[in-house]
Amino acid sequence: MVTNGSLKNTGPGDESQCIKVVMIEVRVLEKSAAEIMLIIKEMANDGIVQGRDFDFAYHPARYKSDGWEKVSPKHTVFAFYTEQMATFFMLKYAH
Secondary structure (H helix, E strand, O other): OEEEEEEEOOOOOOHHHOEEEEEEEEEEEOOOHHHHHHHHHHHHHOOOOEOOOEEEEEEOOEEOOOOOOEEEOOEEEEEEOOHHHHHHHHHHOOO
């Protein structure tokens, strides 16, 4: 689990009105895009909303130019806006 922070200004030159957005990232390794979509659908059925509670990015496996040696495995990065949602997700899905 990795925590990233970023700042967003609400107006030009107004650093006193910055909003800090902290995302908690959870990586799920070696699940296909179809398996990830089933997880997303189940989360939606549980009332967890993409864009409000979490975001995600699927990354297919990457191979060297010869096509045989894997450089990085397929994985999905889920980014949660609260620690509670990240913990819930890890307990339910990250096995």
